[in-house]
Amino acid sequence: MSIERVCVVGGGAIGSLYAAHLSRVADVWVLTRRPEHARALEEQGLEVSGRAEFTGRVHATDHASKLPEVDVAIVATKGTALDAAAGALAGHFPHAMVVTVQNGLGAEQIVRRHGDWPLVSGVTFMSGTRHDDTHIEYILDTETWLGPYGDTPYALVEEIADLIVASGLKARPFEDLRPAQWSKLIFNATVNAVAALTGLPHDRHFAEREHVGDLGHLVFDLVEEGKRVAEAAGVELHEDPWEMNVLATKRGSRHYPSMLEDVEAHRPTEIDQITGALVREAERLRVPVSLHAAMYRLVKAREASWASD
């Protein structure tokens, strides 16, 4: 098949980066939650600054019923909004491939409940800062990793990866995505929860292990717990999450993990999709994860603290 039309579901930072870039090589429709967001995209296009500078022309709507047939749908909502987004797609474009790029585990199963599209699993490391509805700053130009879910032929995964690369972003197809997915799951469960609870961006404290009170000890122990779960699940990790952590803090980017942004804005976090998913897998596999369980309970309690806002 050749991919001519793509739907990007969700106009957050990640969705906007895909939509703007893909608009250079395909006809792009963005499905937004808010009608005024869709209108602004239709009228003004989507401006990219930072790592790339251009304005992409896209179509947009807040009604799935107004979407044309597409070849690929990239669902780029937060994990917390995925079920509603996939529900809105039910019955639409039966011949499209659907790509999930949510953090954590379990996004594919949630989408599957709403349709039998061929599914592609994605993990993305790129990041951006959303300045407003029609302007996204491209910050980290790192890869999106893609792999087949279930029966999806690998050739389709390669085709989507090629399209993303042609659009100016970075992507890489894997025959089995689980090693990469689990590396990022452990990294995310650790770094996001620690950042959310401490208020620290992902900075040098995450790698410090000199004194007994240093944060790096906790980060290391969380990664170790996560690795024991991956091992019990039969997954050989693509990258060591502790090394990913050390490398990222050395780069000095002081990246603000999305869970820290959520906590500061008093929004629901992805803790259930990330750390919660890891804790549930650990329970199923009977691997003790007292530290991740502690982080899970602390972040959920933090959410409860603003429930009365």
Place this chain on the structure above:
Amino acid sequence: MSIERVCVVGGGAIGSLYAAHLSRVADVWVLTRRPEHARALEEQGLEVSGRAEFTGRVHATDHASKLPEVDVAIVATKGTALDAAAGALAGHFPHAMVVTVQNGLGAEQIVRRHGDWPLVSGVTFMSGTRHDDTHIEYILDTETWLGPYGDTPYALVEEIADLIVASGLKARPFEDLRPAQWSKLIFNATVNAVAALTGLPHDRHFAEREHVGDLGHLVFDLVEEGKRVAEAAGVELHEDPWEMNVLATKRGSRHYPSMLEDVEAHRPTEIDQITGALVREAERLRVPVSLHAAMYRLVKAREASWASD
């Protein structure tokens, strides 16, 4: 001996409650950090509202050299300010008994470094809200527990407890304070750190253990770790910290632990004196305390997050 003159070091919530009440049965001097605080106390006295309603007349100064001889000095600063406060007392009133009421462990050793006064160990459960330099609201009218430190005769402890009771506060002497001190240490290490990290006052969430994500599981596990350290230290606890927790949350007071107030005000917390003390004892006794170590590292990292304020 008969106690006629008392010095209260520190005019925070706890120091103000002692000073105002004791002024009804003794001559009270308050040693403050700020000169304007001392002036205000000298001029306006110390107003108590809430559980009691009166204004106590006190003397006050910000210079230890201006203090007269006293029979008892109650050091009621935060643990973080204790070393400086005890240092200011060095060489003064050699015949006085010195009472410490800081949270955590180790206050007596810090004071001992600055003089050889007979020492009395204290643990206080009362609480107040400091409205301004001369007005304290008396909130929880719970006891102060006192016990001898080192060679201090128990009779002196009883005398101080009697004086505090005569002043209208609640107090109780113990021949061995360690069982009570450790009960409060474990309670404080758990409740303060959890509150500081979650933003929750001490409310019903701390006792909930229904779902896997419920906070009460973590609180329970932290208490269990603490009890194992007490046991290794040969201390039989005076009260079960888990029951103290359940009881306090049932009272529905939604008490704001001081560490949560410190975190919200971006002040240094007592984490080193409380959880840090417990972790150090555990290390010395070779008891694993991975959860308390995690809390210790998280709160210290939280402090680091506002280091650049």
